[in-house]
Amino acid sequence: MKINTDLLPSGPYEGVVVLIDVLRTCTVAPLLLDRGVAELALTPSLRSAKEAAQAGALLIGERQGVPPEGFNHGNSPVQLANAEVAGRSVVMVSENAPRWLSVTAGGSDLLLGSLYNAAAVADAVVALAPARVDLVAAGFAGEPDLDDVVCAALIANLIQQRVPDVTLLGATRFATTLARSMPDPLEGLWRSVAGQYLRSIDLEGDVAFAARVSTSSSVPRLQRILQAEPEPLYYFSAANS
Amino acid sequence: MKINTDLLPSGPYEGVVVLIDVLRTCTVAPLLLDRGVAELALTPSLRSAKEAAQAGALLIGERQGVPPEGFNHGNSPVQLANAEVAGRSVVMVSENAPRWLSVTAGGSDLLLGSLYNAAAVADAVVALAPARVDLVAAGFAGEPDLDDVVCAALIANLIQQRVPDVTLLGATRFATTLARSMPDPLEGLWRSVAGQYLRSIDLEGDVAFAARVSTSSSVPRLQRILQAEPEPLYYFSAANS
Numbered sequence: 001m002k003i004n005t006d007l008l009p010s011g012p013y014e015g016v017v018v019l020i021d022v023l024r025t026c027t028v029a030p031l032l033l034d035r036g037v038a039e040l041a042l043t044p045s046l047r048s049a050k051e052a053a054q055a056g057a058l059l060i061g062e063r064q065g066v067p068p069e070g071f072n073h074g075n076s077p078v079q080l081a082n083a084e085v086a087g088r089s090v091v092m093v094s095e096n097a098p099r100w101l102s103v104t105a106g107g108s109d110l111l112l113g114s115l116y117n118a119a120a121v122a123d124a125v126v127a128l129a130p131a132r133v134d135l136v137a138a139g140f141a142g143e144p145d146l147d148d149v150v151c152a153a154l155i156a157n158l159i160q161q162r163v164p165d166v167t168l169l170g171a172t173r174f175a176t177t178l179a180r181s182m183p184d185p186l187e188g189l190w191r192s193v194a195g196q197y198l199r200s201i202d203l204e205g206d207v208a209f210a211a212r213v214s215t216s217s218s219v220p221r222l223q224r225i226l227q228a229e230p231e232p233l234y235y236f237s238a239a240n241s
Numbered sequence: 242m243k244i245n246t247d248l249l250p251s252g253p254y255e256g257v258v259v260l261i262d263v264l265r266t267c268t269v270a271p272l273l274l275d276r277g278v279a280e281l282a283l284t285p286s287l288r289s290a291k292e293a294a295q296a297g298a299l300l301i302g303e304r305q306g307v308p309p310e311g312f313n314h315g316n317s318p319v320q321l322a323n324a325e326v327a328g329r330s331v332v333m334v335s336e337n338a339p340r341w342l343s344v345t346a347g348g349s350d351l352l353l354g355s356l357y358n359a360a361a362v363a364d365a366v367v368a369l370a371p372a373r374v375d376l377v378a379a380g381f382a383g384e385p386d387l388d389d390v391v392c393a394a395l396i397a398n399l400i401q402q403r404v405p406d407v408t409l410l411g412a413t414r415f416a417t418t419l420a421r422s423m424p425d426p427l428e429g430l431w432r433s434v435a436g437q438y439l440r441s442i443d444l445e446g447d448v449a450f451a452a453r454v455s456t457s458s459s460v461p462r463l464q465r466i467l468q469a470e471p472e473p474l475y476y477f478s479a480a481n482s
Contacts, residue, residue, distance in 0.1 A: 007248065007385065144248065144415045174385045177432040181422045191418040
């Protein structure tokens with residue numbers, strides 16, 4: 001299997017793609033599936049989210065660390081770990097989501113990965129048995145960020161442990177060698193720009209939560225895209241359910 | 242001053258550009274200027290280099306770690322540290338050099354930077370007092386590599402110590418936060434793909450040499466481009482002489 005790593009999305013990709021956004025979308029997404037969410041939609045647009053909520057969905061999102069008016073929860077995994085969401089449809093607003101448009105354009109198998117579900121993602125990739133997997137770090141504000149690179153390295157290493165014969169492409173070796181200097185991935189999260197931002201708004205608990213490696217067994221997988229105004233909704237369910 | 246960092250060349254750039262190729266071109270170049278080389282040309286082409294040598298230039302270059310026939314020296318800074326080069330014209334073949342074409346297209350001030358001349362490069366940038374400086378990591382085989390990123394971080398930090406008011410753009414924060422996990426930059430060089438390659442051909446001494454921080458006071462600066470077949474020659478002299 002060929003394992004390619006991109007430090008930022010540069011699709012469209014074909015085949016199996018793991019989108020990595022550790023702080024916090026791709027940590028929250030498997031957590032919500034673990035907690036029994038029936039259907040999870042991501043969108044960059046507050047307006048598209050609110051429209052979907054009229055059909056009964058719970059709304060999750062933040063602006064500057066606070067849920068906007070009409071939203072049920074913020075994006076904090078610490079807070080969502082106890083939220084009543086089982087059986088509900090949930091729409092989460094993620095500001096990074098516009099970058100996923102290019103990623104998903106190729107009709108690929110899109111999985112969401114983080115430290116939190118890293119082993120499950122590696123298992124899911126191996127089960128799909130593609131000739132090539134693209135590990136795509138979402139980055140922060142259009143630039144590479146440490147949290148996602150450290151996670152890409154971990155997932156690449158986990159896949160290598162499961163597949164006898166791999167070829168490392170792109171920034172995979174850069175990521176894995178970098179990660180060797182951070183035996184505790186929390187260090188990468190703590191120092192990342194996204195982590196510094198969360199710490200600056202007193203959400204360091206979310207950084208620590210996102211460093212819980214391979215805690216979740218859920219792998220969010222893109223099922224369908226609903227065209228809505230002004231932005232589409234991307235619907236995920238568990239790849240391994 | 243705005244400090245931008247690119248993990249790979251993506252020019253053309255305008256203004257002041259520091260091209261960083263730690264292992265080994267940008268370590269060797271200031272070393273040669275320190276040792277009194279009159280004129281230093283870089284080219285990706287063995288053929289262009291040989292033609293220039295007919296006018297009396299010394300030839301420096303390697304293929305798989307060995308100087309090709311007709312070459313005076315390899316690219317090893319350990320070996321070049323004792324070579325008789327004072328007053329000579331030197332042509333060095335660098336396989337990474339083709340990527341510099343895009344970097345230099347904008348008529349910019351192009352400096353060569355490495356750990357070896359990091360403080361001198363920071364001084365030279367401050368003396369030029371540009372509104373923006375681009376720190377451009379050369380990478381290895383078209384991908385980002387740790388040695389150059391660690392060096393970009395160091396140079397960014399040194400500039401910040403000299404200039405009261407800076408804005409960090411691009412991958413600068415990524416690089417500086419990454420480097421904080423490697424207090425000894427030798428670690429970044431040792432783990433880099435370029436460093437692994439040099440170790441695999443028994444040139445680990447070159448890796449250690451390249452980790453000597455701010456040893457050289459020479460800053461190679463692009464003076465002119467000589468159009469030759471099949472590839473141009475890029476002539477450098479000391480910016481600060």
